Amino acid sequence: MPERRPRADATRNREAVLAAADDLFARCASPDEVTMAAVATAAGVGKATLFRGYGDRAGLLRALWQARLGPLWAEVEQGPPPLGPGTPPRQRVAALLDAMLCFKLDHRHLASALESSGAGSPYGTEQYARAHRLLRAELAGLPGQDSDFTAHALLSAVRADLVVHLAAAPDHDREAARTALAELVAAVLGDPVDRRADLTARTADEARP
Amino acid sequence: MPERRPRADATRNREAVLAAADDLFARCASPDEVTMAAVATAAGVGKATLFRGYGDRAGLLRALWQARLGPLWAEVEQGPPPLGPGTPPRQRVAALLDAMLCFKLDHRHLASALESSGAGSPYGTEQYARAHRLLRAELAGLPGQDSDFTAHALLSAVRADLVVHLAAAPDHDREAARTALAELVAAVLGDPVDRRADLTARTADEARP
DNA sequence: AACCTATACGGACCGACAGTCCGTTTTCAA
């Protein structure tokens, strides 16, 4: 079997569809006002081409997400610290969550499209499973609670629709959000340094009668 | 204006619809195989009666959720400790989250129906706003991080689809889940007792070269 | 009991959208 490579027009159209979809999701307020027909038209392509290329709506969303997430994930898997492997667990977990928050802030439209109209719940997607496995593995090297549940809980703090909700607030501030998340992570991990300082200060305040 | 009360058949039908919907959601695997027509038929009622009574699908879901959640919410607002008011913040937050976890475990089908096919994201519903306000208020009385974000993060740890996902695992154990959540809450709140003990142990381990 | 009307009922109907089918066009290797 000579293993033909795909035809030129096919790959060209794949690209066009992804670009068109990205653009439309960015432009529209709600993900589900972006119909498959609209994507097809915007990409200058027939509807069947969408479905042939991606199976269904959820497939298109997943592919688009995958394409955008690719670089970040590569950095996580084989990049330098603090995202890459070989980083001490505490720092890597913090870096991972910070990166996810930033990524989702930068790709809100896609993120919410994926979660809401995408494929029901994010749990059960391969993406989620990978992120969860990684996080759980890092947490397992740390003292403290049930690493499986903790990984879920940390990931849930950067879920797309929560991020979208936070970012939609009139007084939203990216850096403040990152700080708040970092503090949460530190608290959950029981960061020895911050926690000790924090404890000390609080004790000093409260102990004074 | 004499403020007529609704006709007897109207209220009877309202009940019937709620009961039928609850039953159907419990019986079906995925929430969106429960069509409005099916609910109408199961309730022995015309489709228009559903829409007249609840506006749209999301409205029906919300009403159903509200009806089931009512008792719990009443307990939170005016019941005895630890759920009711007057409880010390740490304990009340823990009790609230535990209660939410249990409630969602007991009403998985409804919970996931509400979140997935319901009305897109839970943020923006009055229900969520109330829970968030309450939690934030309790957290504000505690030292530590940004109480607004922390409230969101804690609530996200008991989101319906996460709970459903956890409960679907073959080795799921209700008590273990409650414990894991309680530990998470303690960590996030920086529970002074547990935390200090924990710190001591860990420091002793790590400090030794 | 007969009557009257606001209120509610129900199922035929509509528009929209995800997903499919099939005749036509394009690529590309021989």
Add this chain to the structure above:
DNA sequence: TTGAAAACGGACTGTCGGTCCGTATAGGTT
């Protein structure tokens, strides 16, 4: 050049949420 595999596109279908409107009924009035 040619022919067949690969890809295309838009008309078509099935389903579902939601509406419309003629009909039935509750329940107050006489």
